[in-house]
Amino acid sequence: MNSSLFETTVPNPIAYLDRVAATDLGRSYKKRMLDELGVEPGRTVADLGCGPGTDLGALADAVTATGAVIGVDHDESAVATAGERTAGRDNVTVLLGDLHELPLPDGSVDRARTDRVLQHVADPARALREARRVLRPGGRLVMGEPDWGTLTVDHPDGELSRAYTRYVTDEAVRNARIGSQLPRLAADAGFAVPTVLPITSVFRDVRAADGILGLERTTRRAVEAGHLTGEAARRWLDHLADGPFLAAVTFYLVVAER
Incomplete structure (x- = not known):
């Protein structure tokens, strides 16, 4: 196996978010999210789960x-970085806070966004209710989340592909199917949901895919969790490194209106 193809150590969370944002895929879907937000001069916009402030400048x-x-994040290091990156922008405020209990008054923002955040929170339904609470009547929330159940990594042994995806959906990601669940959860929270846009990301280069998916790291964890044997993991990674490569996953962009 050409192990040098794969990243074996877990990247720094901020560096990873920056990496994703810098890809063609990241730039493309983020622009589409901004377009769907329909932000206008004079509006108040909240980036819920803003991370290191990747999108605060564009907003x-x-x-x-x-x-x-207003950027809100629960991670102190991310909030500090976001504050540093937006220093000098008088129209940006970054707050430490929980998406389940936002540090914002009722009806205080015109637009809000969440970007690959709800797949990780403890209670997405509660986070959506909070987003609705802080939006003004007529306000809009735009969310972008993957559905990891759609993850396909081609391999001659289809069962290995299915086992890998089962590990990702069952154990690796807290709310792995959130992308396709968002329209229902948003409606349950009281939103109208006028737009659902599926975006399928296709990777043909194993290095590019590994930079996003962490193929070897995730495979090793799948072995530890009993989803793959060590021998199966070797066969899986050998083909990913040496054979023709294809992986795909669907990302859902969902517009919700108050």
Whole structure:
């Protein structure tokens, strides 16, 4: 196996988010999210789960100096980084807070976004109710989440592919199917859901896929969890490294209106 193809150590969370944002895929879907938000000058926009502030600058440019952008994240290191990256932007505020109990008043924002955050939270339904609470009537929430149940990694032994995906959906990601569940959860939270946009990401280069999916790291964890044997993991990774490669997963962009 050409193990040098694969990243074996877990990347720093902030570095990983920056890496994803810098890919063609990241730039493309983030632009589509911004378009769907329909941000106008003078609006107040909340980035819920803003991480290291990746998208705060683009939002600040969209609302102009007459508007306001509020980033909220539960991670102190991410909040500190976001604050550093937006220093000098008077229309940006970054707050430490929990998406289940947002540090914002009722009806205080015009637009809100969540980007690959709800797959990780303890209670997505509660987070959606909180997002609705802080939106003004007529406000809009735009969410982007993968459905990891759609993950396909081609392999001559289809059962190995299915076992890998089962591990990802059953154990690796807390809310692995959240992408396709978002329209229902948003409706249950009281939103209207006018738009659902599926975006299928296709990877033909194993290095590019590994940078996003962490193929070897995830495979090793699948072995530890009993989803794959050590021998099966070797056969799986050998083909991914040496054979023609294809992986795909569907990302859902969902627009919800209050």
